[in-house]
Amino acid sequence: MSTSKIETNRDTSPPVGERPRVTSGMRKRAALTFGRAMLFLAPSLILFITFVFVPLVRTISLSTYLTDPIGRPAKFVAFLQYERLFSTPAFVNSMTRSIQFVLYTVPTLIILALALAALGNLRMRGISIFRIIFSITIAVSGATASLMFLYLYHPSIGAINYFISLLGFPTVPWLISDKTALIAVAITSVWLQLGLNTVILIAAMQGIPEELYESAMIDGAGSWHRFRHITLPMLSSTIFFLVVVDMLASFQTFTPIDILTNGGPLDSTNLLVFSIYREFYFNGKYGLAAAQSVMLFLIMLVLTIFQFTVVERRVFYE
Amino acid sequence: MNQPVIRRPLWLSVLLYAILIIASIIVLFPIYTAFNISLLSDSELASYPPKLFPFGFHFENFARALEQAPLARYLANSVIQSLLVMFGQLITATLAAYAFAFINFKWKNVLFLVFLATMMIPWEATIIPNYLLVRKLGWTDTFQGLAVPFMATGFGTFLLRQFFLKIPKELHDAAIIDGASDLRFLTTVVLPLGRPALGTLAVYSFLQTYNQYLWPLLITNQPTMRTVQIGIALLQDEERFMFNTVMAGVVIILIPTIILFIFSNRQLIRGLTAGAVKG
Numbered sequence: 001m002s003t004s005k006i007e008t009n010r011d012t013s014p015p016v017g018e019r020p021r022v023t024s025g026m027r028k029r030a031a032l033t034f035g036r037a038m039l040f041l042a043p044s045l046i047l048f049i050t051f052v053f054v055p056l057v058r059t060i061s062l063s064t065y066l067t068d069p070i071g072r073p074a075k076f077v078a079f080l081q082y083e084r085l086f087s088t089p090a091f092v093n094s095m096t097r098s099i100q101f102v103l104y105t106v107p108t109l110i111i112l113a114l115a116l117a118a119l120g121n122l123r124m125r126g127i128s129i130f131r132i133i134f135s136i137t138i139a140v141s142g143a144t145a146s147l148m149f150l151y152l153y154h155p156s157i158g159a160i161n162y163f164i165s166l167l168g169f170p171t172v173p174w175l176i177s178d179k180t181a182l183i184a185v186a187i188t189s190v191w192l193q194l195g196l197n198t199v200i201l202i203a204a205m206q207g208i209p210e211e212l213y214e215s216a217m218i219d220g221a222g223s224w225h226r227f228r229h230i231t232l233p234m235l236s237s238t239i240f241f242l243v244v245v246d247m248l249a250s251f252q253t254f255t256p257i258d259i260l261t262n263g264g265p266l267d268s269t270n271l272l273v274f275s276i277y278r279e280f281y282f283n284g285k286y287g288l289a290a291a292q293s294v295m296l297f298l299i300m301l302v303l304t305i306f307q308f309t310v311v312e313r314r315v316f317y318e
Numbered sequence: 319m320n321q322p323v324i325r326r327p328l329w330l331s332v333l334l335y336a337i338l339i340i341a342s343i344i345v346l347f348p349i350y351t352a353f354n355i356s357l358l359s360d361s362e363l364a365s366y367p368p369k370l371f372p373f374g375f376h377f378e379n380f381a382r383a384l385e386q387a388p389l390a391r392y393l394a395n396s397v398i399q400s401l402l403v404m405f406g407q408l409i410t411a412t413l414a415a416y417a418f419a420f421i422n423f424k425w426k427n428v429l430f431l432v433f434l435a436t437m438m439i440p441w442e443a444t445i446i447p448n449y450l451l452v453r454k455l456g457w458t459d460t461f462q463g464l465a466v467p468f469m470a471t472g473f474g475t476f477l478l479r480q481f482f483l484k485i486p487k488e489l490h491d492a493a494i495i496d497g498a499s500d501l502r503f504l505t506t507v508v509l510p511l512g513r514p515a516l517g518t519l520a521v522y523s524f525l526q527t528y529n530q531y532l533w534p535l536l537i538t539n540q541p542t543m544r545t546v547q548i549g550i551a552l553l554q555d556e557e558r559f560m561f562n563t564v565m566a567g568v569v570i571i572l573i574p575t576i577i578l579f580i581f582s583n584r585q586l587i588r589g590l591t592a593g594a595v596k597g
Contacts, residue, residue, distance in 0.1 A: 033423045036500065040417035041429060043410040047470035052436050055444035055451070062446065071450045116345070119338055123324045124331065132583055133342045138590070139579035140349070141529035143547040144568045147554055148348040151355060151561050159351060162368050191348060196590060203591040252442055255531040259551050273442045273532075280446050281536065290446055297443035304438045 056297070062290035071286040081291035091292065093267055094275040097182060101271055102250040104186035105193070109246050110239060112190065113197035118227065120198065121205045131202060137195035142255030149188040150175075150260055178268035181261050185269050188256045193249060197242055204238035205231060244307040251299055272296055352572065356380070356565040363562050379566035387559070388541060389567055392549035396571075399464040399534075399545060400527040406469030407523045408516060415478035416504050420490045430479075436472035442532070449536050459543040464534060468527060474519045477589060481515035482508060518589035521582040525575060546571045 038045075063081050065073035085091045116134045120127065137145070152160045153174035161171040174184040212230050221229070232239075254273045257263060263270040263278065270278070272292065280289035326334075355363065356379050357372035383389050417423070418430055448467055457463030485508060493503045509516070534545040544552070550567045553559050579586065 030424055033421060034425075037417040037421045037423035037426070040413040040421070040500070044414040044433070044470040044475065045429075047410065047466075048432070048436050048472075050451075051448055051467040051470075052439055052444060055447035056439055058447035059444055071446070116341060119334075119341055122334060122338075124334060124338075127338075130338050130342060132580060133345060135583075135587070136345070136349070136576065136579065138586070139525065139575040140572065141531070141547050141575070143529075143531050143551050144352070144572050145348065147550065147564060147568050148352050150554065151565065152348060152351060154561075157364065157366065157368050157561075159347075159368050159370070162366075191345075194345070199587050200591050203587065248440070252440055254442070255547075258531070258535070259554070276442065276445070277532070277536075280449075286446060286450075293443045293446060296440060300438065300440050300443070 059290050059293045059297070062287055063294050065287050067284075067286040069284040071280070071284075073287075077287075081287050084288065085291050085295070090267065090270070091275070094270050094272055094292075095295075097268065097270060098251060098272045101182060101186060101189075101253065102247055104183065105189050105250045106243060106246045108186070109190050109193055109197055110242060113194055113201050113242070114235075114239075116194065116198040117201035117205055118231070120202045134202075135195040135199040137192055138199065139195075140192065142192060143259060145192045146188060146256045146259035149184070149191075149256070153184055153260070175261055176265065178264075178266040181265055181269050185253070185256050185260055188260065189250065189253055192256075193246060197246065200238060200242060201235065204235050208234045240310070241307070244303055247303055248300060251296065349572070352565045352568045355562055356569045358562050360560055360562065363560060376562070379562045380570065382559075382563045383553070383566040383570060386563075387549065387553050387567065389546070389549060389553075389570060391542060392544050392546040393571065395461075395464075395543060396528050396546040398461060399530075400524045402461060402465035403468045403527040404520050404524045406465065407471045407474050408520060410470045411474035411478050411519060412504070412509070412512075412516070414475045415482050416500070416508060418475070418479045419482035419485070420487065420503075420508075421500075433472045433475050436470075437476075445532070445536070452537055458537045459540045463537045464543075464545070465527075467533075468523075471519075471523065474523065477519055478512065478515050481512055485511055514585065514588075517582070518585045521578060521586045522589045525578065525586070528575060 062071075062073060064076060064078055066075045066077050066080075068074050120131045120134050152158050155161065155171070155173065155176065158174075160174070164171055172180055175181050208231065212234070213226060216226050216230055251271075252273055253271055254277065257269050257271060257274045258277075261269040263274050273296065276289045276292045276296070279285045279292065354370065354372050357375050357377070358369055358379075359374055359376045362369050362374060362376075414433065418426065418433075452458060452463045452467070455463075457466075489507060490503060493507065494500075498506075529547060530545070531547050531551075534548050538544050538548065550564070550571060553567055554564050
């Protein structure tokens, strides 16, 4: 490599911190390598800065302003939007409903996925077909799943109420009543997420060392005993991971609400992301919606930090 | 993956298969329902008790969905958007993963953390400024607006980097000493060896984009630019379409992803479990 090449490159790259013991040749080399690496990173970095980092900062700054109807900041108000948020019953309702929704979906998902994964992990002929069936909802979009359930929940022609009436129970006003609508959305959401959860649990189950089961068999442990005392403990880190991932997904639920309930009846399904969408897209309250977005970001941040500190440490420990 | 089949008493095998089949029926029921309803006539649809089997096979619902609603156009829009995002992500993630795997540069770890950090920022938390930006750029109702914001991926970079790290670094050093450029090493050695991981990322990003809902809902207004997920949801809002036509539409847009899923099952699952399971 010629020196002139290094010289021209050095001119365009940012100055490297002065350290007396490093020779200028080494510094030039480091700067050259850095420039070379940046060429490879630049496409991603430019996109991340434009569509992730700057928008995040703008969301935070927007939340401290009153805005005009097309979203331009008009008047700095510091924390007024946040004070408003916590004093309006609508936002408090949206938060409590979101938490309620997480409590409906996450435990149900984990238990059902564990059951399906245990079945999918049986060593039987043709089991790979069942594995594909149990994970098929990965391929299904939120919109199509919601339309399927829109029919299933239909009060007069829907199949669910038909089955319930066949069993002799009173039918359920799924999407019509504010008492059941959130449950109906939660069922849709659980079905949609089930495939991913099952796939991850099956993969984790296959990673459990065979010897553990063999020695348990020699000790005469039954299959439930083996599941309870070997499989579940060995899966604990994966289950923790799924709990966090499912909580994140639940807090971000939007599509089933938009299609099934539109946030109603009586705001009973007006979860956080739907509320953000409604406030800025229909009501033009960009500042207020930005403040809600910041709340969503903070929830995600806490959950992710929790995952990294608590869960990742457990993984390492095992 | 393929462990030996365990010998069991016959009654136990029968019982386990019965449980497997019942579980499958429950999981598949909503999808089966979509297929079933899409084949019912208008009068069969309205009858009570609901028809659980499509004896009539009324394929005219599919014709109706394709002719009266511009479903083919929606489908084309979605496929174009998904391909743009897919190729965009493959290019940006390959380049970045190459640098992280093969080049030793200053602030490498910090920059890698920056990439990982993008995975922790929910898209919904940045959606208002992104919407305002795209509107300001005049990108509403365009493919740029649908695709460009998603063309970089922290997850994909991480996935490819993990795979590239398995390629011996000596191979890279030898090639560079022999005078090959990075780009040449990337195209002649890394890309061919990295095919499985690239395949995983391709399927993953295609599926994710094809199934997007909120973003296209925000930035497309003209019927000619709507994506298929929005199109199908709007179909349902129109009074003139009954459930059988809507479900025919659902089946039409579901078939490509289900076929993609069945054929790329293993690749996709490797990607999905990469972040979750060690090893």
